[in-house]
Amino acid sequence: SVSMTIWERTGEVGTLMALGDAPRVVRRLILAENVLLAGIGGVLGVGLGIVMALVISKIGIPMPAPPNADEGYTAYIRIVPWIVVKAFLAGVLATIAAAAFPARRASRLPIAEALRQN
Secondary structure, three states, X not given: OHHHHHHHOHHHHHHHHHOOOOHHHHHHHHHHHHHHHHHHHHHHHHHHHHHHHHHXXXXXXXXXXXXXXXXXXXXXXXXXXXXXXXXXXXXXXXXXXXXXXXXXXHHOOOHHHHHHOO
């Protein structure tokens, strides 16, 4: 999706470079936008996961009796803080890594070619 976003905005990248922005400035701008999106997505994802875990645990998950037992039990979802942090970081770092190559490619486009994309 990052590649598609940059592809659709190639004309804007060309305009930035035509106005004098260096390729590293364009690359930083694209990466900053994706870091912001990654942070928002990570917070929303972790928040939704925690809310769903709490709702499901409130209801309970009925489990059948294990082997050599007569009674079933109710399972709950345990929220472990360090796993929540790892999930957040995995989402953020994956988004940033996915944005690095398209940002580099967009910042290396010739200005005339980028402007033709409008």
